[in-house]
Amino acid sequence: MNAPTKNKLLKGETGDWEIVIGMEVHAQVISQSKLFSGASTAFGAEPNSQVSFIDAGFPGMLPVINEKCVEQAVRTGLGLKAQINLRSIFDRKNYFFPDLPQGYQISQYKDPIVGEGEVIIDLKDGESIRVGIERLHLEQDAGKSLHDQHPDSSFVDLNRSGIALMEIVSKPHMRTSEEAAAFLRKLRAIVRYLGTCDGNMDEGSMRADVNVSVCRVGGYEKFRESGDFKHLGTRCEIKNVNSMRFIAQAVEYEARRQIEVIEGGGTIHQETRRFDSRAGETRSMRSKEDAHDYRYFPDPDLLPLELDADWVAEIEKSLPELPDEKKTRFMAQGLSAYDASVVVAERELADYYEELAKGVDAKSAVNWLNNEVLGRLNRDGLSIIEVPVSAAANNAIIQMVADKTISGKIAKDLLDIVWTEGGDPRQVVEARGMKQLTDTGAIDAAIEAVIAANPDKVEEVKAKPKLAAWFVGQVMKQTGGKANPAAVNAALKTRLNLPEEG
Amino acid sequence: MSDLVSMTLAEARDAIRAKKISSRELTSAFVTAIEKARPLNAFITEAGEQALAMADAADKRIASGKIGALEGLPLAIKDLFCTKDVRTTAASKILGNFVPPYESTVTQNLWDAGAVMLGKTNLDEFAMGSSNETSAFGPVFNPWRASNSNANLVPGGSSGGSSAAVAADLCLAATGTDTGGSIRQPAAVTGRVGLKPTYGRCSRFGIVAFASSLDQAGPMTKTVRDAAIMLKTMASVDPKDSTSVNIPVPDYEKLLDGGIEGLKVGIPKEYRIDGAPAEIDALWSKGADWLKAQGAEIVEVSLPHTKYALPTYYIVAPAEASSNLARYDGVKFGYRAPGVHDITELYEKSRGEGFGAEVQRRILIGTYVLSAGYYDAYYAKAQKLRSLIKRDFEQAFEKCDVLLTPTTPGPAFGVGAKTTDPLEMYLQDVFTVTVNLAGLPGISVPAGLTQNGLPLGLQLIGKAFDEATLLRAAYAVEQAADFQHSPAKWWSV
Numbered sequence: 005m006n007a008p009t010k011n012k013l014l015k016g017e018t019g020d021w022e023i024v025i026g027m028e029v030h031a032q033v034i035s036q037s038k039l040f041s042g043a044s045t046a047f048g049a050e051p052n053s054q055v056s057f058i059d060a061g062f063p064g065m066l067p068v069i070n071e072k073c074v075e076q077a078v079r080t081g082l083g084l085k086a087q088i089n090l091r092s093i094f095d096r097k098n099y100f101f102p103d104l105p106q107g108y109q110i111s112q113y114k115d116p117i118v119g120e121g122e123v124i125i126d127l128k129d130g131e132s133i134r135v136g137i138e139r140l141h142l143e144q145d146a147g148k149s150l151h152d153q154h155p156d157s158s159f160v161d162l163n164r165s166g167i168a169l170m171e172i173v174s175k176p177h178m179r180t181s182e183e184a185a186a187f188l189r190k191l192r193a194i195v196r197y198l199g200t201c202d203g204n205m206d207e208g209s210m211r212a213d214v215n216v217s218v219c220r221v222g223g224y225e226k227f228r229e230s231g232d233f234k235h236l237g238t239r240c241e242i243k244n245v246n247s248m249r250f251i252a253q254a255v256e257y258e259a260r261r262q263i264e265v266i267e268g269g270g271t272i273h274q275e276t277r278r279f280d281s282r283a284g285e286t287r288s289m290r291s292k293e294d295a296h297d298y299r300y301f302p303d304p305d306l307l308p309l310e311l312d313a314d315w316v317a318e319i320e321k322s323l324p325e326l327p328d329e330k331k332t333r334f335m336a337q338g339l340s341a342y343d344a345s346v347v348v349a350e351r352e353l354a355d356y357y358e359e360l361a362k363g364v365d366a367k368s369a370v371n372w373l374n375n376e377v378l379g380r381l382n383r384d385g386l387s388i389i390e391v392p393v394s395a396a397a398n399n400a401i402i403q404m405v406a407d408k409t410i411s412g413k414i415a416k417d418l419l420d421i422v423w424t425e426g427g428d429p430r431q432v433v434e435a436r437g438m439k440q441l442t443d444t445g446a447i448d449a450a451i452e453a454v455i456a457a458n459p460d461k462v463e464e465v466k467a468k469p470k471l472a473a474w475f476v477g478q479v480m481k482q483t484g485g486k487a488n489p490a491a492v493n494a495a496l497k498t499r500l501n502l503p504e505e506g
Numbered sequence: 507m508s509d510l511v512s513m514t515l516a517e518a519r520d521a522i523r524a525k526k527i528s529s530r531e532l533t534s535a536f537v538t539a540i541e542k543a544r545p546l547n548a549f550i551t552e553a554g555e556q557a558l559a560m561a562d563a564a565d566k567r568i569a570s571g572k573i574g575a576l577e578g579l580p581l582a583i584k585d586l587f588c589t590k591d592v593r594t595t596a597a598s599k600i601l602g603n604f605v606p607p608y609e610s611t612v613t614q615n616l617w618d619a620g621a622v623m624l625g626k627t628n629l630d631e632f633a634m635g636s637s638n639e640t641s642a643f644g645p646v647f648n649p650w651r652a653s654n655s656n657a658n659l660v661p662g663g664s665s666g667g668s669s670a671a672v673a674a675d676l677c678l679a680a681t682g683t684d685t686g687g688s689i690r691q692p693a694a695v696t697g698r699v700g701l702k703p704t705y706g707r708c709s710r711f712g713i714v715a716f717a718s719s720l721d722q723a724g725p726m727t728k729t730v731r732d733a734a735i736m737l738k739t740m741a742s743v744d745p746k747d748s749t750s751v752n753i754p755v756p757d758y759e760k761l762l763d764g765g766i767e768g769l770k771v772g773i774p775k776e777y778r779i780d781g782a783p784a785e786i787d788a789l790w791s792k793g794a795d796w797l798k799a800q801g802a803e804i805v806e807v808s809l810p811h812t813k814y815a816l817p818t819y820y821i822v823a824p825a826e827a828s829s830n831l832a833r834y835d836g837v838k839f840g841y842r843a844p845g846v847h848d849i850t851e852l853y854e855k856s857r858g859e860g861f862g863a864e865v866q867r868r869i870l871i872g873t874y875v876l877s878a879g880y881y882d883a884y885y886a887k888a889q890k891l892r893s894l895i896k897r898d899f900e901q902a903f904e905k906c907d908v909l910l911t912p913t914t915p916g917p918a919f920g921v922g923a924k925t926t927d928p929l930e931m932y933l934q935d936v937f938t939v940t941v942n943l944a945g946l947p948g949i950s951v952p953a954g955l956t957q958n959g960l961p962l963g964l965q966l967i968g969k970a971f972d973e974a975t976l977l978r979a980a981y982a983v984e985q986a987a988d989f990q991h992s993p994a995k996w997w998s999v
């Protein structure tokens with residue numbers, strides 16, 4: 005599953021290199037109020053309108069843990085098939101920053117709420133890779149510094165200060181930019197299925213720090229066998245990459261850069277870098293020597309967080325069906341691994357698909373979804389949530405094709421009609437006389453008319469049986485597309501005395 | 507009028523309930539006394555007008571028959587408790603003119619019971635000190651002076667303004683906070699009662715934090731009974747403080763008179779320290795005799811890790827303080843240094859100018875012991891020692907119900923006598939810090955005078971959340987000691 009395959013290597017001047025990628029993802033917890041205060045978490049409010057005295061670090065204020073956030077972290081941990089630690093500890097991470105009002109961030113250091121788990125990622129070629137999760141911990145977000153509001157002052161907005169984040173740390177189990185992006189996509193799908201994070205990267209509710217290193221071929225395998233990091237190269241951390249596309253770009257750029265440095269006789273120093281999306285390159289932010297000494301210690305304002313095993317079991321029982329399970333189920337219904345993984349990537353899409361496929365052939369359902377529905381969404385720049393035609397309406401169209409009420413071609417026209425005009429597909433078919441002709445009399449009449457008008461073609465087809473397609477087309481035209489193509493074919497063959505095809 | 511201010515809290519309560527005096531009369535007497543006592547510098551903020559308004563409101567409630575547990579009783583509040591709309595300084599320049607838009611839970615409990623706030627008392631800056639000399643608002647003078655001397659003495663610390671106010675009859679009672687002895691030591695050197703409750707008994711919400719795992723609010727009073735009355739109202743479980751504990755608060759006053767027949771009193775042998783004045787040892791023995799005479803059984807116990815208590819405390823407390831005080835950065839509230847050009851300079855200057863020397867020293871110590879490479883050698887080791895100290899007490903309490911020790915290694919000392927030697931100053935806490943490290947309740951009761959006429963206290967230490975037994979034993983000591991002394995009011999002549 006993790007062997008160094010050729011397509012995962014990068015070519016350098018001096019030979020091939022392997023890339024090794026790990027990720028730290030900050031996912032904002034879906035919760036009405038903040039991790040340690042009652043202030044609202046709604047996005048986009050007026051600056052400093054959602055700030056309690058706790059969030060602003062006022063004297064004498066004390067944090068009180070929000071049970072909802074704890075539940076969300078546990079739910080996420082369970083969704084990552086991870087160890088839930090019934091006892092975890094909140095620590096203070098001390099550093100000075102204007103948008104960090106307490107002068108420390110409450111986080112979890114040595115004893116996180118969630119331990120080791122996994123995420124299975126699906127690649128385009130059908131390969132599945134297991135990416136280990138190192139841990140998940142809860143922590144407070146900081147506020148936001150605004151430097152563009154005033155010529156010689158900076159402003160601070162504390163609306164975000166104190167909002168609960170889950171920091172999800174992967175093991176260095178990714179090997180290509182595609183895998184890195186696929187990991188984040190899958191993680192995003194899982195938290196969205198669970199309802200623990202909205203995964204909205206534009207609003208910053210999901211942000212990734214990407215750790216990249218390069219090593220000679222074989223180093224990664226040795227690392228996996230021994231667990232010893234000495235087999236890997238020195239890593240650089242690229243902070244706050246906020247889209248799948250940028251992650252792929254940042255990894256590609258950074259790996260190339262590191263190879264060039266090493267091959268040029270240089271050394272990679274551990275450092276923090278940022279990704280400039282406009283230039284498409286990473287730039288140094290600070291080296292390890294400049295790194296903060298965070299002086300972590302257990303927060304004396306908070307007791308150790310003790311969870312009841314029964315409570316965790318209750319949460320586990322309430323988990324929804326997750327993408328991997330859904331995918332397995334869909335594959336059992338006849339979808340290919342690739343189709344199934346596309347469909348389950350978004351919970352809304354999976355739900356839509358399930359309703360659309362109710363009682364019809366799974367393969368034709370997924371084809372219809374991919375080619376017709378997603379094609380039109382893509383054309384119109386809409387997401388699955390904004391789809392103008394319900395899954396039930398699509399289901400009706402597919403059923404009408406299946407029971408030969410309408411032809412496949414008419415089905416597409418029908419979808420176009422309800423896509424723009426709305427309406428119930430069955431009523432539209434009735435009202436507009438779009439039903440397929442299966443009445444042989446009508447079809448025969450149409451065939452006779454075409455033959456009468458084209459005696460030359462009748463002669464030709466005897467020598468060139470392939471010309472039958474032309475006749476089919478003419479008959480379909482004659483019937484306004486409503487004739488059943490199979491019936492037309494059969495009738496033509498008899499009428500023109502054509503041989504059966506191979 | 508002087509009779510009014512010399513009443514105990516219980517006497518004043520009973521007089522108000524019997525309608526012999528009004529809250530306004532009582533409050534006015536204290537407002538006048540506070541004004542006259544300004545040479546003591548016990549108050550940072552006097553709130554006379556507000557106090558009279560509160561007194562009038564109390565009198566109205568009394569007239570309508572709605573009488574709270576502390577109805578109309580004027581109190582002084584250590585200026586570490588945030589009080590809504592009343593400036594709160596923590597005796598530091600760095601809080602500037604900070605006026606809290608909220609009330610601490612402990613003071614809210616007091617006001618809900620009908621109490622009247624006279625003002626905010628002076629303290630060591632951020633409660634860091636044992637003499638009230640680190641205050642940015644100047645030192646407080648002890649109302650007591652040695653016989654045949656006019657030299658000013660310290661009132662103890664950090665709750666030195668509160669101890670002076672209680673001893674000088676400037677309030678019926680005061681609140682204090684105790685992180686390493688800050689209630690008990692000043693009570694002892696001013697001849698009054700100081701109670702540090704079990705950690706978690708009183709909410710810390712709204713109290714400016716010094717060392718969160720050690721800080722605890724408590725009453726400073728004239729008598730043990732008054733301490734019992736005050737604690738009943740101050741204590742509560744608070745959803746706003748995760749470390750407050752939900753254990754019912756009994757009516758301590760009712761439980762005072764139970765007697766101590768059969769009570770086992772432990773004498774920890776490690777508290778007999780070399781070089782302690784003979785007077786201290788003598789008083790300690792006397793205390794044991796008093797309790798024995800009332801039917802208690804005296805047992806010797808051992809707290810073997812006592813010698814590590816001070817070093818442990820001076821790692822844990824500064825470590826927490828260094829983090830707790832990071833929020834005072836000149837960005838959001840309080841003092842901001844003028845004329846700075848960037849954020850680093852803003853931090854450095856605001857904090858450099860805003861914090862006094864002792865606070866800076868502790869921030870440095872705390873930052874150091876938490877630093878990468880030193881954490882295990884200092885902070886982690888101190889936490890282990892803290893567990894051992896706690897275990898010492900648990901084992902001792904298998905053999906006894908309360909412990910009896912001196913409160914301080916000596917009486918009040920002269921202003922300036924120990925300011926040049928921090929270690930000498932830190933020794934003031936030698937008998938009290940263990941109690942904070944173990945999270946236990948402790949009380950200091952005035953027990954006698956030195957040859958020079960200065961008060962000394964005895965400390966009783968109780969089991970966690972057993973303040974009732976602790977107060978009962980303290981009451982027995984108080985009865986036997988029959989300490990009736992008060993300082994001459996030299997400041998108002």
